[in-house]
Amino acid sequence: MSHSTTEVLVGGGVLAAALAFGLYAVQSAGFDFSGGEYPLRASFRSLEGVSVGTDVRLAGVKVGTVTDIDLNRETFRADTVVSIRDGIEIPDDSAIIVASEGLLGGNFIEISPGGSPFNFESGDEILDTQGAVSLLSLLLKYVGGGSSSE
Structure with missing residues (x-):
């Protein structure tokens, strides 16, 4: 069985x-x-453009991912679980926001850190949330509000 070098x-x-x-x-x-990783929970009014696997960022750096999304049938909010890398300590007065990468970009989850000396523990819930803002509704509000000259 001869094999050539090529x-x-x-x-x-x-x-x-x-x-x-x-x-x-x-x-x-x-x-x-x-x-x-350790899980944190949050409840959003709207998670438009976010799905399981979406990045979670802190100061623009990926620190975790969205691992679970479920509709709360009592509050009609999107209950979400995000996994944060071990070693990343997040103050317990931080906010979690659905942010956009731009007009044509996708959405991601941004953590806006607070100044508390205490940090979230595994399984804690982030209470300060801000859901996705629909660009279409903002545009319609601007166009509709800008047309009246009274």
Whole structure:
């Protein structure tokens, strides 16, 4: 069984490309094998544009992901669970906001840190929430409100 050097080099190149693509796919999907996470809960009026797997950011840096979304049938709010990386301590007077990356960008969850010396523990609920703002409703309000000259 004789193999030429060219076949071995081409096979090695294909294998290296496949491994590089696999690593890129895992990183793009947001998998983090570096350590643990702890859950925090929040209840939003509107989670438009947010789904399981959406980034949770603090100062523009990804610190976690949305892991669960469910409709509360009593309050008609979106009960949400976010997982935050271990080692990221969030003050217990922080706010959690549905933010947008721009007019054409997607939504993400932004944590606006407070100044409390005490931090959230695993399973705590963030009470200060702000849901998604619909760009269409804002535009209609602006156009409708700007047309009256009385």
